[in-house]
Amino acid sequence: MNKILEALITLNDLDLMIEEIKNPNYRDLGFEIDVQQKLEALEKARDEIRSKIPENILRKYDILKKRYHRGVSPIIGGVCMNCFVRLPISIVSQPHDNEKVETCPNCGIFIYWA
Amino acid sequence: MLENLISEDRVILDLKSKTKDEVLKELLSVLKLPEEREKIVLDALKKRESIGSTGIGKGIAIPHVRSVVLDDVYLVVGLSREGVDFDSLDGKPVHLFFLLCAPPQDPGTTYLLTLGKIAQIARKLARRNDYMDIKTPEEFVRYLLKLEEEEE
Numbered sequence: 001m002n003k004i005l006e007a008l009i010t011l012n013d014l015d016l017m018i019e020e021i022k023n024p025n026y027r028d029l030g031f032e033i034d035v036q037q038k039l040e041a042l043e044k045a046r047d048e049i050r051s052k053i054p055e056n057i058l059r060k061y062d063i064l065k066k067r068y069h070r071g072v073s074p075i076i077g078g079v080c081m082n083c084f085v086r087l088p089i090s091i092v093s094q095p096h097d098n099e100k101v102e103t104c105p106n107c108g109i110f111i112y113w114a
Numbered sequence: 115m116l117e118n119l120i121s122e123d124r125v126i127l128d129l130k131s132k133t134k135d136e137v138l139k140e141l142l143s144v145l146k147l148p149e150e151r152e153k154i155v156l157d158a159l160k161k162r163e164s165i166g167s168t169g170i171g172k173g174i175a176i177p178h179v180r181s182v183v184l185d186d187v188y189l190v191v192g193l194s195r196e197g198v199d200f201d202s203l204d205g206k207p208v209h210l211f212f213l214l215c216a217p218p219q220d221p222g223t224t225y226l227l228t229l230g231k232i233a234q235i236a237r238k239l240a241r242r243n244d245y246m247d248i249k250t251p252e253e254f255v256r257y258l259l260k261l262e263e264e265e266e
């Protein structure tokens with residue numbers, strides 16, 4: 001897999017985790033977490049991953065994240081799982097190995113061919 | 115709610131794993147995800163465990179994670195006769211696992227409700243141990259659905 005795409009996926013999953021432990025409804029479920037301490041560790045891990053991603057891609061990720069609550073989406077059966085639009089057959093029919101950073105032609109999200 | 119999520123082919127009654135990492139992988143393998151996606155989800159699960167065990171005590175754990183590579187909510191139930199050291203709150207080995215994996219959609223609501231439901235069922239299970247005698251996945255599914263209906 002492309003290293004930047006891989007970093008984007010890890011970053012997005014980390015962002016979800018950070019958002020989760022900050023959520024009071026999640027905290028009410030009673031999982032034992034030292035939130036303050038763990039949040040610092042997660043944010044440090046997030047900073048590390050962000051440093052591996054080029055500035056222009058990060059900027060785009062942040063915008064997508066704000067708009068869709070995610071920056072990366074899988075393509076399953078030729079359909080983007082963020083906007084649920086079928087990608088053009090000319091794109092889908094090509095071989096995909098996630099070796100480059102691509103975006104959905106409809107919603108612009110970074111895509112992962114699943 | 116649980117009815118739509120639970121199925122016999124996602125119940126393992128004889129987990130073989132002895133360690134935390136192994137058991138996460140064994141539970142996840144039931145979903146038959148392509149290798150690369152499985153690795154991504156497994157990494158996220160391990161990271162989640164590293165910030166605090168999802169072993170809630172009384173032999174029960176609820177490992178859970180959301181990942182952008184997933185497209186659906188998945189629940190896997192696993193039983194370990196021997197028990198697995200899962201760094202639980204009470205230090206006891208875990209015998210019963212509920213693995214919940216979900217995509218990031220709908221900023222948390224459905225997923226959190228499901229997680230809450232499972233935690234509620236786990237609290238009921240913590241007061242009993244008759245589930246260790248269940249012999250088939252079908253029976254286990256029926257048992258959990260019945261438990262879901264019971265008053266807490």
Ligand SMILES: [Zn+2]
Nearest residue numbers: 080083104107
């Ligand atoms: Zn899209």
